[in-house]
Structures are given as structure tokens and as C-alpha cells.
Amino acid sequence: MKVVVDFDLCEANALCMDECPEVFRVEEDDTLTILMDAIPEALRAKCESAVRLCPRQAISLKD
Numbered sequence: 542m543k544v545v546v547d548f549d550l551c552e553a554n555a556l557c558m559d560e561c562p563e564v565f566r567v568e569e570d571d572t573l574t575i576l577m578d579a580i581p582e583a584l585r586a587k588c589e590s591a592v593r594l595c596p597r598q599a600i601s602l603k604d
Contacts (some may be wrong), residue, residue, distance in 0.1 A: 546600055553572060554596055556595060
């Protein structure tokens with residue numbers, strides 16, 4: 542599974558980071574960094590929750 546972010550939509554609200562800090566990090570300059578290229582199955586539920594919480598719907602998951 543891979544995280545896909547539409548950086549044109551992303552406002553770096555950090556809700557994804559709050560939900561899944563293993564995968565998402567908002568930097569000091571308010572940009573989002575994805576910390577893993579391939580997301581392990583053990584983090585699937587947290588990533589799915591982060592996708593749902595994104596207020597701009599900027600995050601998606603690709604299998």
C-alpha cells in the first residue's frame with residue numbers, strides 16, 4: 542500500500558500526523574512529508590483513518 546497526497550489540496554492541518562505519526566509528518570515550514578514509501582499492513586487502519594480525517598481530502602491510499 543502507498544500513500545498518495547495531492548499537495549495542491551494539502552493545507553498541512555496535521556490531522557493525518559496526529560492519527561498516524563509513523564507515516565505523516567508536518568514540517569516547520571507547514572509542508573507534509575510522507576515517511577514511508579511502502580506502508581506496512583499493520584498501519585493500514587491508521588492510514589485509512591488519516592485519509593478520512595483529512596479536511597481537504599488530499600490523501601488517498603493505493604494498493
